[in-house]
Amino acid sequence: MQPRSRTTIRDVARQAGVSVATVSKVLNNRYGVAAATYAHVQKVISELGYEASLVAQSLRNHQTNVIGILVADLEPFSTELLKGAADAIRGTGFELVIYSAGGRTGEHEGWERRYLSRLSGTLIDGAVLVTPTIVDVDYGSPFVAVDPHTGTSTTPTIDADNLRGAHLATEHLLELGHTRIAMLTGRHDLQSSRLREQGYRQALRKAQLSIDEELILPGEYNSGPSRDSARRMLSMSDPPTAIFAANDISAITTMAVADELGLGVPDDLSVVGFDNIPEAALSSPGLTTVEQPIREMGKRSVEMLIELIRGRSLQETHLTLDTRLLVRGSTSAPKSSISNGARRDS
């Protein structure tokens, strides 16, 4: 019933009455095969439905034409990035395989290391690492980091202008007249998170507003912690009139919490997110957010990687893509702005 094992090049050779070397030549379009033999071997190959084993080829050759992309988990950000990467791979002659650590990254600092060591040099020619924890390691084959944990390094890196984005978001709220602006921060181990908080602080300072540390609570880029923190903020005796969340997941969660507490967005509370994941446009009201060109980041990372694999040197090793503010319905002037008149003065 079941064939004992997969068809190998030897099965083809035997069936065609030639040597394995000849079959290999046919497979790889090498010269030195008579036209008749070539055709005959081709015929046998398709009859048997034979495909060369990627593994055996990988072990033998050192070019595999496969690139890997490692993500910590499959959430909207990484999914969008994967789409961009998949787009970029088309027509390059490379194939893409994806490894997801399945959110277990907390358990192992350096989760990506194990994967990469096992794969590089053989199965894949290089890899894109999304939010890697370690970057200054020699993995034996080229790689590109997207939104890494640490800032400066010699590793080719792609990120978005987190500092400026956070600045824009906060300024937007300031311009609307808000003065009590809270922040839901991200994952402190990630550079992007630290920069977003920094941008927020800078904008407030620039506006001569004192920073109330009680209004800076952890969101962890995640729904659970964001829910708790949002609830705490909105239950304060003097709650903020606006919240800048470090990513869209946190922002959308915040809107849900506001709704549960009977607060209207944007009338009673303005909310700004960061990322512009597809869900941001669909929420109600639409979420004002800082757009990161996520797909573009995926695309660029693959392009950079292919350059490296081809042995070419990169024009720039650190690519920071622009962010921009996208105003939707979740922000407006605070109701109280009339009573305190703060904005009028400026």
Place this chain on the structure above:
Amino acid sequence: MQPRSRTTIRDVARQAGVSVATVSKVLNNRYGVAAATYAHVQKVISELGYEASLVAQSLRNHQTNVIGILVADLEPFSTELLKGAADAIRGTGFELVIYSAGGRTGEHEGWERRYLSRLSGTLIDGAVLVTPTIVDVDYGSPFVAVDPHTGTSTTPTIDADNLRGAHLATEHLLELGHTRIAMLTGRHDLQSSRLREQGYRQALRKAQLSIDEELILPGEYNSGPSRDSARRMLSMSDPPTAIFAANDISAITTMAVADELGLGVPDDLSVVGFDNIPEAALSSPGLTTVEQPIREMGKRSVEMLIELIRGRSLQETHLTLDTRLLVRGSTSAPKSSISNGARRDS
């Protein structure tokens, strides 16, 4: 600067002053190694940061403890499914790699065949195939199909109760009093699509309503075609008061088109989708839809596959999971129901 190539078992052996066989024994916790030697080799391994090459191991062993999941593209459905699969893999001792054909499946009927032939028997112990075109092939290693193109086969298959789901959706609209109910169909090459259309037709027939073929237009499970068809429907002289879309993407697109045409949902038009992708809850108004337990499908498919890999026989080879109607804000009684009085009579 760059080490010439990756660290191999021979490097470890040389460095530790033992043979490769001994290193291999240490790696695989085999007996027959003195405690002192064991410890020493371990030390060298970690000093060198050595990890065994997956490829070489795969070639040698025939068990790899890696399972593959092949998707045609990364859209919300497959992404949710991947999450379910990633959840299920945890703690099983297997790893998961994902291959995305990147939407190029239209070009090659049987796209999955090539991948699978190249990988099975070596790199992966088995695979989950999402919406595969061909199913009755022997790929040399076990696989499970999710939502395949063809219906009956001996291949282990997972799908949801598409027929019943479509029936429920249509009945819901009928109960609300709609009589002009249009349908945006799916991809005709997929079984799920044909069953959803069939469920719709059955429900109408059961309600003694004649089926107006002009109200059945293609959506292709995709945004572009859905947009065109929705526009056409809603511009008719006698437009439908409700639309059942074969998936949520089509449904959400339909709502956007209604909005553009100045029609309110659900006041002027009721919309029902299918799938309950995360976006369905976020749209405004929330989308009434038929819930498919997508993550559960991913989870079950992995579980089935592991059973097969372990050589156990399956309790049931065709698993059809339940679907249920999820009523949100996008459906209501038609405004015209008062004037035509159709509902009052029933």
Place this chain on the structure above:
DNA sequence: ATGAAAGCGCTAACAT
């Protein structure tokens, strides 16, 4: 307890 050697499926250098 340790090591030498064969072989997984394939390709490439080197015969013939």
Place this chain on the structure above:
DNA sequence: ATGTTAGCGCTTTCAT
């Protein structure tokens, strides 16, 4: 034009 052979990194007999 075709075949023989070595070897990619690893595991596993089978000697020692």
